[in-house]
Amino acid sequence: MTEQIPKEELLAPGHRACAGCGCVLAIRHVLKALGKNVIIACATGCMEVVTTPYPETSWRVPWIHAAFENAAAVASGVAAALKAMGKGGIKAVAIAGDGGTADIGLQALSGTVERGDNVLFICYDNEAYQNTGIQRSGATPFGAWTTTTPIGRVKRGEDRPKKDVPRIIAAHGAPYVATASIAYPLDLIKKLRKAAAVEGPTYVHVHASCVPGWRIDTSKSIEVAKLAVLTGAWMLYEIENGEFRLTFKPPKRRPIAEYLKLQGRFRHLTDGEIAEIQRMVDEQCKRFGIE
Amino acid sequence: MKQILTGNEAAAIAAKLARVKVISAYPITPQTAIVEKLAEFVADGELEAEFMKVESEHSAMSACIGAAAAGARTFTATSSQGLMLMSEMLYIASGLRLPVVMANANRALSSPLNIWCDQQDSMAVRDSGWVQLYCEDNQEILDSILQAYRVAEELLLPVMVCFDGYILSHTAEPVDVPEQGEVDKFLPPYELPHPLDPERPVTMGPVGVPEYYQEIRCMLQEAVRVAEDKIAEIDRAFGRRFGRRYGLIERYRSDDAEVVLLTLGSLSGTARGLIDRYRKRGEKVGLVKLRVFRPFPFGELIDALGHAKAVAVLEKDVSLGSGGALFIDAAAAFIDVARRPLMLNFICGLGGRDVTQLDIREAIRVAGRAAETGVVRRAVRWLGLREKIVGLRPKL
Structure with missing residues (x-):
């Protein structure tokens, strides 16, 4: 499959992403997977900010940014215009971070999917409002430190589990929903192509590491993202016409501590708290059919 | 042809005569009848357009922005709280220089909740970079919406056509509805000079850093300020074709x-x-x-x-x-x-x-x-x- 991945870079270098940024890597793969015949509506967030400092742009495909919460609605408008003008073969794509998807953007996303609009929505999930300086979002995992879930005498980081957006979207009856990770680029590209080929609303949720937000070394972005999958903290699956299918089963699930210990955002966790997270991960994996 | 029309009907007929391609709207009193009428036109095949039944006014304007950026002629309508919910996107529509046209049936703002007429809603967004026209009667509503598309598309500015809720929106008056052929001559098909198009990729809505933001804002201010001449010119052209003129003031x-x-x-x-x-x-x-x-x-x-x-x-x-x-x-x-x-x-x-x-x-x-x-x-x-x-x- 690697030979089917174009060498051409549709995301130009010179952008302002942090060294080791997992999200910009996700976007690079997205563009390689989808090719040139797309129109992208991007939400406010890291990927918008780092790629378009006027008068420069990294986007070699048509791209629009309007606001934070409405990437899906803008993409729906693009899709409607393409249909009304009889322009086929162009895919309307929305891109948003986890805040622009799980929190402030959820209403617009729900509307787009419920209406059956021909839009591919891609969430790059770095598990907090990293662009504004690491505040928790609905997608922040249990136990994580952020600036709004600090480690204090009384409270110890995020106290709620991660919001399960892919299954919320699947519950709308979307014909194709998938999760992916920057550590599994071939799987990611395959799923994006599948999603783009569907005439209707599709959703791909990409887990992507954040160097400053996760407090990791710039050389560890892929390793950490991979450990998320190997420990079961993040799972790779697709839901096609309502049928759930794991696309990757970790051969022997690694202890969650291996994932947590590489990240400064989990540094405060006690053995007891790690055991609690292990229990939560085990339970979740069991529900999804991973041993 | 003279017809007895409410203000809302006049607005809907104007949008149809303008051959809008994308309508994106959310119901709110007293505007609702506009988009109901447009939904009927689309359902009956009288108007070939995509009618987007969005989940909020915020998304209504967001979808208009996306559709206009892709090059389609767009229309929406709202009132009051709906306009307030849209307000974030109003600034973005003008900042992106997109020729969206909107009808606003003027209605009071909460709280207390009040569905009746005043003009606090559109006045609250007067700084948003939209051209604002206020109508005296239903004929003026129809004519202003047709003029609004010419103004919007020639200047790349969004235009809001405001008219008093109930007093005009729900009151029937004789309105001269122009022939489609005449409207087509006045309002030719629209082509955005820089649409979102894979053949010629553009980036719209970048980060405006302090070294550039002020100039971009000043250019928008200049565009709105000098719109006066263009509005007057289009009004005169409308008058020559249809025999009715309104001026900037009367x-x-x-x-x-x-x-x-x-x-x-x-x-x-x-x-x-x-x-x-x-x-x-x-x-x-x-x-x-x-x-x-x-x-x-x-x-x-x-x-x-x-x-x-x-x-x-x-x-x-x-x-x-x-x-x-x-x-x-x-x-x-x-x-x-x-x-x-x-x-x-x-x-x-x-x-x-x-x-x-x-x-x-x-x-x-x-x-x-x-x-x-x-x-x-x-x-x-x-x-x-x-x-x-x-x-x-x-x-x-």
Whole structure:
């Protein structure tokens, strides 16, 4: 499959992403997977900010940014215009971070999917409002430190589990929903192509590491993202016409501590708290059919 | 052909005549009938357009932005709270220089909740970079929407056509509906010069860093400011084809008037009849109706009002903590003009309160007294209050 991945870079270098940024890597793969015949509506967030400092742009495909919460609605408008003008073969794509998807953007996303609009929505999930300086979002995992879930005498980081957006979207009856990770680029590209080929609303949720937000070394972005999958903290699956299918089963699930210990955002966790997270991960994996 | 139409029907027919390609709307009283009518046109195949039934006004405007950026002629309609929910996106539509056209059936703002007419909603977004037209009757609604597309597309600016909720939106009047062929000649198919298109990729809506933001903002301000000439030019072209013209402002028996009423929207119609009666008695009272509120036609207003002794600005809005929005700008127009009228502001008709001829007589009486004495005792007054409000001491 690697030979089917174009060498051409549709995301130009010179952008302002942090060294080791997992999200910009996700976007690079997205563009390689989808090719040139797309129109992208991007939400406010890291990927918008780092790629378009006027008068420069990294986007070699048509791209629009309007606001934070409405990437899906803008993409729906693009899709409607393409249909009304009889322009086929162009895919309307929305891109948003986890805040622009799980929190402030959820209403617009729900509307787009419920209406059956021909839009591919891609969430790059770095598990907090990293662009504004690491505040928790609905997608922040249990136990994580952020600036709004600090480690204090009384409270110890995020106290709620991660919001399960892919299954919320699947519950709308979307014909194709998938999760992916920057550590599994071939799987990611395959799923994006599948999603783009569907005439209707599709959703791909990409887990992507954040160097400053996760407090990791710039050389560890892929390793950490991979450990998320190997420990079961993040799972790779697709839901096609309502049928759930794991696309990757970790051969022997690694202890969650291996994932947590590489990240400064989990540094405060006690053995007891790690055991609690292990229990939560085990339970979740069991529900999804991973041993 | 003459038809009996409500303001909402006139707006919907105008959008259909404009051959809009994407309609994106959310129901809200008193606008709803516009998009219901458009939904019928689309359902019956009378209008070939995508009708997007979005989940909020915020998404309605967002979808219009996406569709307009992709090159489609777009339309939406709203009122009141819907306009407020959209307001974030209004600034973005103009900042992106997208020619979206919207009808706003003017309605009061919560709280308290009130579904009836005033103009606080559109006045609250007067700084958003949209051209704002205010209509006096249903014919003007239809004509203004057709003109709005030409203005929007020639200037790359969004245009809001405002008309009074219920007073116009739900009241039927004879409206001359132009032939489709004539409209097509006036309003040719639209092509955005820089659409989102994979053949020629563009980036729209980047980060405007401090080194550039101010210039981009200044360019937008210039675009809105000079829109005055284009609006007038398109209005003249419309007049040549359809026989109806409106101007940026309309002077009604005001050229030799000592006391001039300055109004917006349907209030102008109420005032017009009254002016005739004053004139019959030989009293020099006139009316200036402001049709284009953004860009604010400073020059034309100075020209129309400069000779008057007193100007009474009647409006259905208030910039809380200041005065009426129209009054603030009208007064500012004379800041560096040597010969200037006394300016008085009358806030009236909020939340659907009827503005009667009695109310307008009161405004004329107070303005007349100011003209005689040369003194304005209180610049901002409220008309038609039910009871005295502590601190305001309204003179009823």
